Amino acid sequence: MKRIQQLGGWPDYVPIALPVKGQSKWSVKELFEANLATEQKVLDSLTKLIQAADKDEQDWETDNVLRTLVSDTEDDIEFYTAQLAQIEEIGLQNYLAAQL
Numbered sequence: 001m002k003r004i005q006q007l008g009g010w011p012d013y014v015p016i017a018l019p020v021k022g023q024s025k026w027s028v029k030e031l032f033e034a035n036l037a038t039e040q041k042v043l044d045s046l047t048k049l050i051q052a053a054d055k056d057e058q059d060w061e062t063d064n065v066l067r068t069l070v071s072d073t074e075d076d077i078e079f080y081t082a083q084l085a086q087i088e089e090i091g092l093q094n095y096l097a098a099q100l
């Protein structure tokens with residue numbers, strides 16, 4: 001938060017919400033898909049921020065922090081993609097049984 005304020009910004013504490021499904025429950029697959037979509041949006045935002053830090057300000061400290069966040073986000077994308085591929089391959093019920 002301090003870094004954001006040092007750069008003249010203000011942190012946004014409002015989390016990115018999952019799409020509303022009314023009263024119905026989410027399936028594991030739907031949660032993974034929603035999480036994957038969110039992580040991809042985060043990656044896009046981080047990429048834009050890195051480009052701005054590199055070009056406009058040559059702010060190497062922020063660049064390093066953002067690149068660490070990109071690495072974490074890419075790991076999350078890889079995880080959700082792998083889980084969805086496994087669900088597609090063996091089916092949701094077999095996937096859930098394998099998690100026990």
